[in-house]
Amino acid sequence: MTLIAQNLSIGNRLHDVSLALKPGQITAICGPNGAGKSSLLEALAGLLPPDEGAVNLGDSSLAKLHPRERAKGIGYLPQAHEIAWDVPVRSLIELGRMPHGDTRAEPVDAAIAALDLGPLENRRAQSLSGGETARVLLARVLAGEPAWILADEPLAALDIGHQLALLRHLRAAAEGGAGVVLVLHDLAHAMNHADRVVVLDRGRIVAAGAPGYALASDIIDDVWNVKARWLREAKHHLLLLS
Amino acid sequence: MNRAVVVFGLLLAIALPLSLLAGRVWLWPDATPNAAIILAELRLPRALLAVIVGAGLGAAGAAMQGYLRNPLADPGLFGIAPGAALGAVVALWFGYTTSAWLLPLFALLGAGGAMALLAAVAGRTGGIALFTLAGLMVASLAGALTALAISMAPNAFAMSEIVLWLNGALTDRSWREVTLAAPLVGLGVLLLWRTGKSLDALTLGESVARSLGVNTGALLWMLIAGIGLTVGASVAVAGIIGFVGLIVPHLVRPLTDSRPSQLIVPSALAGALLVLVADSAVRVLPFVTELRLGIALSLLGAPFFLWLLIRMRRGLA
Numbered sequence: 001m002t003l004i005a006q007n008l009s010i011g012n013r014l015h016d017v018s019l020a021l022k023p024g025q026i027t028a029i030c031g032p033n034g035a036g037k038s039s040l041l042e043a044l045a046g047l048l049p050p051d052e053g054a055v056n057l058g059d060s061s062l063a064k065l066h067p068r069e070r071a072k073g074i075g076y077l078p079q080a081h082e083i084a085w086d087v088p089v090r091s092l093i094e095l096g097r098m099p100h101g102d103t104r105a106e107p108v109d110a111a112i113a114a115l116d117l118g119p120l121e122n123r124r125a126q127s128l129s130g131g132e133t134a135r136v137l138l139a140r141v142l143a144g145e146p147a148w149i150l151a152d153e154p155l156a157a158l159d160i161g162h163q164l165a166l167l168r169h170l171r172a173a174a175e176g177g178a179g180v181v182l183v184l185h186d187l188a189h190a191m192n193h194a195d196r197v198v199v200l201d202r203g204r205i206v207a208a209g210a211p212g213y214a215l216a217s218d219i220i221d222d223v224w225n226v227k228a229r230w231l232r233e234a235k236h237h238l239l240l241l242s
Numbered sequence: 243m244n245r246a247v248v249v250f251g252l253l254l255a256i257a258l259p260l261s262l263l264a265g266r267v268w269l270w271p272d273a274t275p276n277a278a279i280i281l282a283e284l285r286l287p288r289a290l291l292a293v294i295v296g297a298g299l300g301a302a303g304a305a306m307q308g309y310l311r312n313p314l315a316d317p318g319l320f321g322i323a324p325g326a327a328l329g330a331v332v333a334l335w336f337g338y339t340t341s342a343w344l345l346p347l348f349a350l351l352g353a354g355g356a357m358a359l360l361a362a363v364a365g366r367t368g369g370i371a372l373f374t375l376a377g378l379m380v381a382s383l384a385g386a387l388t389a390l391a392i393s394m395a396p397n398a399f400a401m402s403e404i405v406l407w408l409n410g411a412l413t414d415r416s417w418r419e420v421t422l423a424a425p426l427v428g429l430g431v432l433l434l435w436r437t438g439k440s441l442d443a444l445t446l447g448e449s450v451a452r453s454l455g456v457n458t459g460a461l462l463w464m465l466i467a468g469i470g471l472t473v474g475a476s477v478a479v480a481g482i483i484g485f486v487g488l489i490v491p492h493l494v495r496p497l498t499d500s501r502p503s504q505l506i507v508p509s510a511l512a513g514a515l516l517v518l519v520a521d522s523a524v525r526v527l528p529f530v531t532e533l534r535l536g537i538a539l540s541l542l543g544a545p546f547f548l549w550l551l552i553r554m555r556r557g558l559a
Contacts, residue, residue, distance in 0.1 A: 071455035082447040084311035
């Protein structure tokens with residue numbers, strides 16, 4: 001199922017943004033603060049209705065889709081790790097089944113296994129560390145078996161080990177056929193882990209394509225006002241600032 | 243069924259018959275003259291009314307805390323109880339209490355007016371901050387108009403009647419109040435119970451709940467209707483009885499897994515228990531005139547609120 005944005009405009013946050021996303025890939029949305037990354041992600045998730053344009057999931061427009069049907073197709077992970085009550089971890093993950101109206105054990109167990117949450121299953125939410133919370137919240141999304149996983153800065157507030165672990169889990173989901181869209185601040189993570197990068201600046205798409213093309217040094221200079229060049233070490237790219 | 247339902251259901255089943263016997267005069271079915279009439283016409287409707295009012299306020303408190311994701315939320319803060327009180331005060335002001343149906347009717351109209359105002363201001367967007375602020379403003383407006391009515395009371399008798407009525411009580415209530423409140427509170431609790439799943443999703447914040455398919459606008463309407471029915475009907479038959487909605491979810495939460503959906507039915511049971519026990523206690527306490535139930539629960543509730551704040555501050559420190 002494809003996810004397509006057509007000529008999206010939202011206030012002064014997004015201007016005429018068009019984007020066709022393919023499943024099975026990790027797409028990173030990058031850009032400086034205030035570029036409209038979170039607004040674009042929320043519009044793609046159907047949570048922010050555009051003033052103009054439309055988002056289509058497969059053949060249907062998100063605006064016309066029943067919220068439940070939309071929720072079955074698109075899982076959304078916001079930046080804030082808000083958990084209001086000290087509920088059991090498993091019940092949090094089961095919330096992912098809500099669009100389906102069940103708490104089927106099979107997908108919930110699969111999500112718990114995919115994120116190595118077995119030992120935490122019976123703990124309470126407020127006893128978890130930041131890294132554990134991030135994994136539990138991603139498991140909540142996976143339990144809903146959505147075709148699309150949209151995450152807003154999922155790596156923020158995680159240490160480097162947990163960042164790489166979460167990226168591995170997201171890669172596994174993409175290899176399983178899901179489309180993954182991430183808002184990322186760390187350009188090196190986008191360069192090394194995304195299949196495709198979309199660069200936003202002041203609400204417009206400046207570049208979209210393979211990471212090596214969209215995050216070329218001259219684009220970084222134009223958009224972020226930073227002189228930088230990429231160094232290649234084995235398979236990995238390092239961003240060298242000057 | 244969760245543990246809290248069993249615990250509070252059992253306690254309520256024990257407390258209800260005991261409360262029928264308790265009073266300034268203890269009732270012994272074999273020995274007291276006219277015991278059957280006293281039971282059927284005085285004690286039973288009063289006990290049932292305590293159960294109904296308490297259940298409505300308890301369920302409303304649990305739903306409110308779940309919706310606002312705040313353990314300090316109380317349905318009294320959101321204008322519906324003050325709105326209902328204003329309606330009743332208007333009835334007292336104009337001396338409409340000669341007809342027994344008019345005061346509760348005016349109170350329900352007041353609650354309905356507060357609900358409509360709340361829905362008109364906050365209903366379309368479904369934003370939690372807007373809803374809270376709108377509720378506080380409706381509450382202050384109703385409070386100001388009530389104060390105005392008291393200060394401009396036509397005579398001293400009306401004034402004392404209003405002030406006494408505002409401190410809720412279940413004294414001298416009959417089957418009429420029971421038949422009025424029971425269906426409204428029942429429907430309200432049912433509506434609040436139906437919001438449970440959506441309130442669970444709100445645990446992860448508003449945007450996640452929406453991404454899970456929760457229609458936050460419809461949820462807000464259902465909450466306004468549910469709280470309006472439960473709290474409006476309670477105020478209509480018993481006056482202002484504060485703090486039940488605040489205290490009860492805290493008594494229930496440790497017996498559950500803290501999910502808002504698991505709190506609503508046990509909070510209704512625990513609210514019924516609390517109001518029933520408190521109303522029996524004010525009957526038994528050896529004061530010259532009976533202590534008003536609303537005052538008794540506020541005397542209990544305010545220190546509880548302070549204790550809660552101190553405990554939260556320790557948790558944060």
